[in-house]
Amino acid sequence: MYDITKVREDFPILQRKIYNRPLVYLDNGATTQKPRQVVEAMVDEYYNVNANVHRGVHFLSQQATDLHEASRETVRRFIHARSASEILFTRGTTESINLLAFSFGEAFVHEGDEILVSTMEHHSNIVPWQMMCQRKGARLKVIPISDDGLLDMEAYAQLLSEQTRLVCCTHVSNVLGTVNPVADIIRLAHQRGIPVLIDGAQSVPHMPIDVQALDCDFFAFSGHKVYGPTGVGVLYGKETWLEQLPPYQGGGEMIKTVRFEKTTYNDLPYKFEAGTPDYVATHGLAVAIDYVTALGMDNILAHEQQLTRYATQQLQQIDNMRIFGPTDHHDAVISFLVGHIHPLDLGTLLDRLGIAVRTGHHCAEPLMHRLGIEGTVRASFALYNTTAEVDALVASIRRVQQMF
């Protein structure tokens, strides 16, 4: 295990006081805080290296390009992709999914076809597919869940059909913390030759990922949720699929030759990377990945699992506490409601006590609808959270409860 006191020193923001109380940051599902190493690497690149990548013969451009491409290799190693050309840099999970929805839709989806998503998807893994289905005359089909927030695998198997073109499923629910049996989901789809996209936004920060072992066809995640900068994310795709997809956006970088009569496109991964990439952010992401890798993803997983178990036990002691989602198959996210206290009120009052949680529908309105609620309060944990912070959360909820 790692030394949590030393780890926390890497994150200057954790020293802040909010309303004169120590910050307890439990909104890591929305975004994580950044270690010094990431911010300093980015400042250093702006101060000492900055030049546009790929197009320059001069020294700085070469150096910036080397950093950018080394970052791609770092991502490849981190998620165990076969080749760096299978790693596409995007602005985040949302753009990764929009890219795939457009390109996959253009190449493979026709009228009457079906796309499968699950009830617990984030809006960013629903709306791009709806838009594509509308454009193509295809239909969105929904995998149901049980009352305790587990995917109904029997219903899933039944939904797979001759019409299914793609299955899109989150690895970990950003609301319930459910860890979905993605290997089974992929295996069942592949038995029918159907490719699968995994939304890894909430899994990559918390557990080791091996896209080859999972055998997923596409995998998306965001840099800012794994201690990296905003504005950068990844779409992994198997080369055999990416080769068959048309580009998402046109512009510089993604071309081989341009004539007014005809343009030919660049090789992977550049075919999907039009325009100047956020090369400082890709470097920042690589430093973030080096940071978590040095701590050890297995150690991070063990720490967060212990913390989540402890938090669940402590929260369950509170009167009228309602925790949503499964008790096992659970990741570092806990969604709850307390009695009749509106989640917004609870969140606002917790904030006054220095505790940052998220409240509302968490960009998963269909899931809220399925659970028959408007929203929840969500505490989500990161590698730097402590049991003392969980105790502060629990004590503060009790205080708010007394006020009501």
Ligand code: PMP
């Ligand atoms: N999918 C899931 C499961 C998420 O939790 C999030 C972020 N809350 C997203 C997708 C979207 O990520 P981003 O806003 O970084 O594009």
